[in-house]
Amino acid sequence: MLSGSLNSLFEPAKSAAIPMQMIANLFEHSCVGFFLIELSGKLAAANPAFCSLIGNPESELLKLDIQSFTHQDDLLLCLHQASLLLDGTIPFYTMKMRYVCREGEPVWCRSTFTLLCEEECPRLMMVQVENIDEQVKLEQELLASVKRMKNVYESIAEAFVMLDRQARYTYLNKYAESLLRKKREDVLGECIWDVFPALTGKAFHQEFYKSWNEMKAGSFRYYDEELQLRLEVRLYPSREGMAVYYRDTGSAGMKDWDGAGFAELLRSFFDHSADAIGILDSDRRMLKINKTYEDMFGYTYAELRENPLLTVYETAHPELNRLFEEVKRGTPVSDYEMKSKRKDGSSLDISMSISPIYDGTGEVISFSVKARDISDKKKSEEALRQSEIKYRLITENTSDLVTLVDANGVIVYASPSHEVLYDISVSSLNGLSLFNADVVPESMILAMKPWFRHMLESGQPSLVEIPFLRRNGQISIIETYGRPVRDDRGEIVLFVLITRDITKRAQTEALRRQSAKLSTASQLAVGIAHEIRNPLTVLKGFTQMMNTTGDFKKQYLEVMMHEFVRIEQMISELLGLAQPPVVQYGRMALAAALDFSANRCSSEFNSRGVQIITAVAPDLTDLWCDEKQLKKVFGHIIQNALEAMQGNGDLQITATRDGGYVRIVFRDQGPGIPQELIRKVGEPFYSTKAGGFGLGLMISQKIIGDHHGSLQIESEPGQGTTVVLLLPAH
Known part of the structure; x- marks a missing residue:
């Protein structure tokens, strides 16, 4: 059926070098979606791949126009691009857009629109459709995952910073800004030893590199002279850098309190702490709890005094007993996470710390228990974990190359598909620069650097196509689409790069x-x-x-x-x-140029009742162009108009601004041109004048095109002909 419909659409082209049946078979059996639309927007043909994508048979699609199944948010841009294509301003265009399936669900596709002409006259548009729904959803999921991760970091009630392999700050949460008294914009990208030079050679410096060299988590406490704070620090090294948590364990001013004052301070801290705090004796009977403890678990002190384990599930009793035995031997337990229960039977996640309390002889006589509700944090971590699992499944099974790079071009993640294209181990890519010669050839680096710099400066997504020399000597064409990822303050922190081999398509x-x-x-x-x-x-x-x-x-x-x-x-x-002449650009007085061309052409017609009326807007003084070539265009258009009017009528010439362009309109009162012939105007060796070659308008179109402008002809029989030139104003 499809083959027959194509044969009928291109009946005049059967004598072409490529058999029509071969084109129809390629159209019908391609795994890529294709459809043809008439210039009115109505579908003329659709291959099975596109019908399968939309979920409608061809017979149903042929009743529709492109507006019927194009997503409303993409329709306006699509129609605008189509108008540029029909005007000859662009040879084709490609855009990401959504088509609405039979079930009403949108599908993201990359569509390439090409104009099909019959004897140089536009007749149909051919649209090649590539399903990129999975890729777009991957990008959206990745962006959402990164945002959720940022939200988790910002919700942590501790100061948290990230350092890269050169000990440079890559992230600080809001608590870190407050505790360290540094603004993010002042320290991001700076080395920690430059920001806090007093730490060099001190305990912090030694513990930092000990943890880094052994690749083991570490914790320590120290007094910061600059901040005048006693800080507890936890270090978590990785191949990408170091995660550092800070906690304020008390200000320096506390050492100046006397006994009574210090006791009052501790009592106030106990009563008003945001954490649940309880004191147990050596037999683990509850001696005292604060209000937060009661609010968190729903039990009163009287209920917990004899049985403090009411808040703990029975399955956790053995582990809790073991922890208390460790504390009794003098080893505190810090941030132990466990499931707990409230009086109403509901569960909550808590982070519990148990510390020993000594008497004057150094014996452990009681315990302090501090609990913090981390239920929201756990939910966020679980949501993030599920998102990461889904993201990993997608990225590790797609044939496209998915790369995450930071603002400095350093690779922080590379999908397994990199091994196929680059023939390099994915594990060796992380931490390397995108512009490292061990990752990509030097020729690619020269092309990618300005592209990446433009994307970094503009903050906009960008697409680049680059030749790539494989290790086996073959040359491939790769296409990379980059999109910036911003933090809550709008700053670019990452770039998502989607790369694919488009050699066959090219x-x-x-x-x-x-x-x-x-x-x-x-x-x-x-x-x-x-x-x-x-x-x-x-x-x-x-x-x-x-x-x-x-x-x-x-x-x-x-x-x-x-x-x-x-x-x-x-x-x-x-x-x-x-062989066009050498173009010599300069400033041309537009009004004078139009008058010169009009006077030169009108001398033989003035005596026969022809009048040329020229009106140039006052704000149009000059134009940057090749004056000789544009005068040639003006003269050709005026000469044609005068000959068409056969010595009777007016030729009106107007010039006005149209946005960033100058619009020059030539409107005659000649007999006009029928619609079936106007499409042929501009073709070589077609002319409406006796003895004409049809090359003058073709040369004019080429000159206007070289000036990055456009030439349009509008005409109706009996209504005259209008020629519109659009030229850049600067």
Whole structure:
């Protein structure tokens, strides 16, 4: 069915070099989605891959237009790009967009729109559709995962910092800013020993590198002279750097309190602490609890006095007994996490610390128990863990390369698929620079550095295509899409890079462009042969006649000379098209240039009732262009308009600003051009004038295109013709 519909759509093209049946089979059996749309937006054909993606048979899709199944948030941009494609401003366009399936669910796709022409006239648009729904959802999930992780770090009620392998700050939570009295923007990227030089050579410095060299977690306490705080520090080293937790264990001013004052301070701390605190005797009977303890577990002191284990599940009793025995031997227990229960039977997660209390002889006579509700933290950690599991499953099983790099270009994560493309162990990539010659060839580094710098400075996603020399000597084309990840303050902390091998796609695109060039060259050759053969036939006929009769009449020679001039004119125009003159840009007075072109063309028509009216906006003084070339365009358009009006009517020329462009409009009162012919205007060797070659407008379009502008023609029979030029204002 699809093959038949394509044959009917391209009936005139059956004589082309590639059989139509072959194109139809490729269209129908491709694993990539394709569909064709008419210029009105109505679907003309859809292959099975696209029908499967949307969930509708072709018969249903052919009743729809593209607006019916394009997501409303993407429709406006899609239509805008389509208008640029139809105007000839762009040869094709590719965009990420969503199509709405039969069930109403949107599917992310990368769609490439290409204009299909019949004899250089736009007839259909072909759309190639690649399903990237999984990739986009991966990006969204990854961004959400990173944000959740940041939220967890910010919710930790302790000062927390991250340092890289060079001991440079990469992250501080809000508690760290407060405790260390440093703002994030002042220390991020700075070495800890430069920020706190007094720590060098001290206990902190020694414990830090001991933990780092042994790759083991460590903890210690020290007094910070600069901050005047007693701090407890916990160190957690990894291959990427060091995680450091700080806790204030008491200000320096406490040493100045006398006995009575210190006791009052401790009593106030006990009563008003945000943590649940209880004191037990050596037989583990509850001696005292604070209000927070009662609120957290729902039990009163009287209920817990004889049985403090009411808050503990029976399955945890043996482990709790072991912990108390350790504390009794003088070893405190810090931040032991366990499940606990309230009086109403509900569960909660707590972090418990048990410390010994000594008498004057050094004997343990009682215990202090501190509990903190960490239920919310546990839920956040579990949500993060589940997110990480899902993220790992996706990234470790996708054929695309997923890379996380920090703002300095250092790789913090690389998916297993890197081993296929780069032929390098993934474990060796983490911690390396993206621009390291051991990761990618030098030629790729030269291309990627400015791309990465642009993305870092603009803060916008970016796409780059780079040739890549594999280790086996083959050259591949890779496409990398980068997207920045920001923290809560809007600062870029990571980049997500999605890379894929598009060699086959690039080769297909190159073949398509080459085929288009050959088709254009073939059409041009046929036109040249036809146009030259006509005058040559005349010359040959007169030559044979004069050779036979011996009669050399003057009128014969005049006709022959006219045909020679015609051939010469056509060759000159072809040379002008094929070998454009050297462009010399400068400032051109627009009003003067239009007047010059109008006066030059109108001299022979003024006596016959033709009037040219020029109006240039006052704010348009000059234009940056090649003056000689633009005057040639103006002259060609004016000459055509005057000839079309046949000596009667007005030609109006206006020039105004249109955003960043200058709009120049030529509107005549000629007979107009039928719609079925207007599409051919601008094609080589097609002209509405007797004896015209059809190359003048083609050359004009090329000149305007070289100036990064556009030329549009609007016309209706009996309503005249309007030519609109759009040129950059600067």
